[in-house]
Amino acid sequence: MTGPLVGIDWLEERLGAPGLVVFDASVGAHRGADHRIPGARPFDLDGALSDHDAAAPHTMPSAAAFTEAMRELGVDDTATVVVYDGVGIYSSARAWWMLRAMGFDRAAVLDGGLPAWTAAGLPVEATGPAYEGPRGSFTARPRPGSLVDGATVEAALTDPAVAVLDARTRERFAGTAPEPRPGLRGGHMPGAVNLPFGDLQDPAGRMRPAAELRDAFAAAAGARERLVLSCGSGVTACVLALGADLAGYGDLAVYDGSWSEWGVPSALPVVTGP
Incomplete structure (x- = not known):
């Protein structure tokens, strides 16, 4: 591989x-x-x-x-x-x-x-029953910083060396479309940049070539090389992580709670618009 x-x-x-x-x-x-x-x-x-x-x-x-x-x-x-x-x-x-x-x-x-x-x-x-074969020997060896919490993201938003990228649609990012999960505020984190995960894929659902991915991330992140990635519930943020990896970025983190955590009514700041 x-x-x-x-x-x-x-x-x-x-x-x-x-x-x-x-x-x-x-x-x-x-x-x-x-x-x-x-x-x-x-x-x-x-x-x-x-x-x-x-x-x-x-x-x-x-x-x-x-x-x-x-x-x-x-x-x-x-x-x-x-x-x-x-x-x-x-x-x-x-x-x-x-x-x-x-x-x-x-x-x-x-x-x-x-x-x-x-x-x-x-x-x-x-599709048959659940897996019924022999057990494996896998052992998790967690990498600190691969998945981050809201406090880490809040600090990243004001760090000039970090880009916080949001994988949701432009409409959800702007707050002009409702969130699919009830009770969440519309909009985005102040300082976050929208990079919808679909922009990284061709019409057939395959990842775009590495050169096109590099262009997409450069347009969103500028010269910043540390990327913190967010979405609705931590799923499509990982499409951004995949694209960033293919584009040559190495310093990546995914906000595990994403908008399902940040968008809950709280003192965490939210802004609307592009």
Whole structure:
């Protein structure tokens, strides 16, 4: 594996190889689809792979809970992991970033996801029961700073060396469209810059070439090389993390609570407009 993104040809050639684990990290309406890439296991962000005791959805579980979940899914420390989702590149990037935040670098996102796989006429199978194979040996080794809290983001907003980028749509960022989660304020953090995650993808749902990604991040972040990434609930911020990684950025953090935390009525500042 040469980077955080692999194509369908790469996966087709290796599907079923020893040590390769394929995860379906679909959420929402795509979760539990009736078909999957053969042998794919569920990386359930709406279920066990989020901390449901936290106030914000899709919060990262503890290192111990993540270790146990990966072992139950048969992941070894020496495994190679490919993650996809049913949209293209949406929630798969969140699974990739979680693995990376827990010290696991042998993971990649499938470019174009399940839509690209099926459009190419590649085989699928009926989605079966939950994974029932042998336990793995995975051990989480958390990387401090990969996932950050609201206090860290608040400080970053006034740090001239840091760019806080928001992956939500332009309308949600401006506060002209309602938030999908009830009770949240509209708008954005003062000093944040909008970079909708869809801008990093082509019409087929694949990531744009590295040169185009570099241009997009340079336009949003200027000369700043540390990026803090936010979105609605910490999912599509990870698409920005994937794009930034492909563009050559190395100093990255994802705001785990994202707007689901910041947008709750509180003393945290919110502004509207572009």
